[in-house]
Amino acid sequence: MELRDHQELTEQEFLTSYDAGQFERPSVTVDTAIFTITSDDEVNKRNLSNQELQVLLIKRGGHPYLGQWALPGGFVNPKEDVDHAAVRELKEETNLDCSYMEQLYTWGEVNRDPRTRVISISYLALLDSTKFNIQAGDDASDAKWYTVKDTVLKKEKTLSEDGFIQQKWVQLELISDEVRLSAIIKIIKIVKGTTIEYRREVVEQTGIAFDHARIIQYSIERLRNKVDYTDIAFRLMPHRFTLSELQKVYEVILGKNLYKAQFRLKIEKMVNGTGEFQRGKAHKPAELFRFNPNWDEDDNF
Amino acid sequence: MELRDHQELTEQEFLTSYDAGQFERPSVTVDTAIFTITSDDEVNKRNLSNQELQVLLIKRGGHPYLGQWALPGGFVNPKEDVDHAAVRELKEETNLDCSYMEQLYTWGEVNRDPRTRVISISYLALLDSTKFNIQAGDDASDAKWYTVKDTVLKKEKTLSEDGFIQQKWVQLELISDEVRLSAIIKIIKIVKGTTIEYRREVVEQTGIAFDHARIIQYSIERLRNKVDYTDIAFRLMPHRFTLSELQKVYEVILGKNLYKAQFRLKIEKMVNGTGEFQRGKAHKPAELFRFNPNWDEDDNF
DNA sequence: GAAATAGTGTCTCTCAGACAATATGCA
């Protein structure tokens, strides 16, 4: 026997009579922070190449924030999964196929966007460093890689009744050959009794559109966290790499130097040697390694 | 000088002429998986009380999935932050104020909901176990706590060219005094070259509405992960508790037994003794502890 | 005294932090 609701409708009858337009709905966008690691182009026989973490931004060609820089992204189509929308927008705007993509966070404050109510689902994406210099797609001629630097400016902890409030100001600097963008993001942690609350807001910014500065900052935080308990760093590596190059990538992401010996112990299960060696450098040649997708041995998952 | 776009409009002019209705937009809901831990009511002088992880579900009073059980939640209002929407819906439907709330994941496949395109932002919430038996709000008279059990049924790993595919079937059982719901969720991990992709789908279910089974399963996974590197478990504890009660909560969430000595070392910085002792039990009285919000000492954050 | 849990002690093993020593190719 089919169930009927208070209007005596069956599920089938209800669905065919359902009016999707009866509620006012928000716009939904996807925005992707895509990172890569660059080595400087100057060939250097002596030293290791200098590596930097970079994020891709697109110059806005229309209002609002005309002329400022934003994450690649756009509106989700009605007949499209949000994950697919993120991939499509990235492809359209930059012509890039990334090697990793993960949903980061959904930003849902009422006044994020001056146009209308927009909820933004943000993604963290990574790109193999040998593919980074593929040119931007036609949709947005003004795509540019920005070197990322983030610095903690100040930390503050004030006691309140039954808990405390912690505040942290982080400066985000985005630097390309011509342009320098910056923002200050305030991160707030409120502990009150057994309750915790986090907030993250842009305090000031120059040249960065919308609230994308805090999305970028949060992406970096996630990347930094994930780097030492997952194999996420390998999504940034080319097919073959030396262990020193790999270590440098870890160091760039973490923002600190690591000890070589223990780094090698930590990652030894994640790589396989190829028997081939780097050549043409003015020092002992390093073996080339490749990623070992089977390192996990089913322990995880 | 003000910037003008290709139609010679300033930002202000653009915004006032902006037509928010020009794109078709999806509906957006918030859904919250709220958990608590119950001790059985029977007073027992001899043994420790039996504890179980429970999730709150609401019986659907209308189509679709009429009569089945769903997470508390509902549509986001146009003038309301999504975080606030989650809190409001929980309050309206269950009259509960939770002690923890965290955004979990945004589910965005096209056909998640038979009515129309619905994107759902899901939240993980926790409730202090002494407050769990507060009655449900008027909005949904049919709210009920379900004991949660999840079991891995099968794991499979098949090699493909340039990678592998791992699949895992998890059975989710939700049990209340009268009703027993169940679902099987398939989790898929696809590794191909340097690319990883995860998918999570409901394979079969009885009595659970929408795709909420996979949201509940993912919530449990997150809870289990967070329990041993954050202080999240304390959101489930009453103001005062014994260390054995705390350990039991960890064990219930993790689904395995822990060693007392090392558990106490692990959490000793997170608690403060009160000098008071449990009474009336037929064994050595345990000291009552409370959460120490300052345990982190700024290392983190 | 028996049952039941509270609370401590200890031994091993692994692994991260820190630093040192040796090897090797090219300018």
Added chain:
DNA sequence: TGCATATTGTCTGAGAGACACTATTTC
């Protein structure tokens, strides 16, 4: 030959895993 990096070795201490033992209450 000397620079700069490759690669391996070792000492230390913190902490997790695994047991075992003593203490204290009520029935």
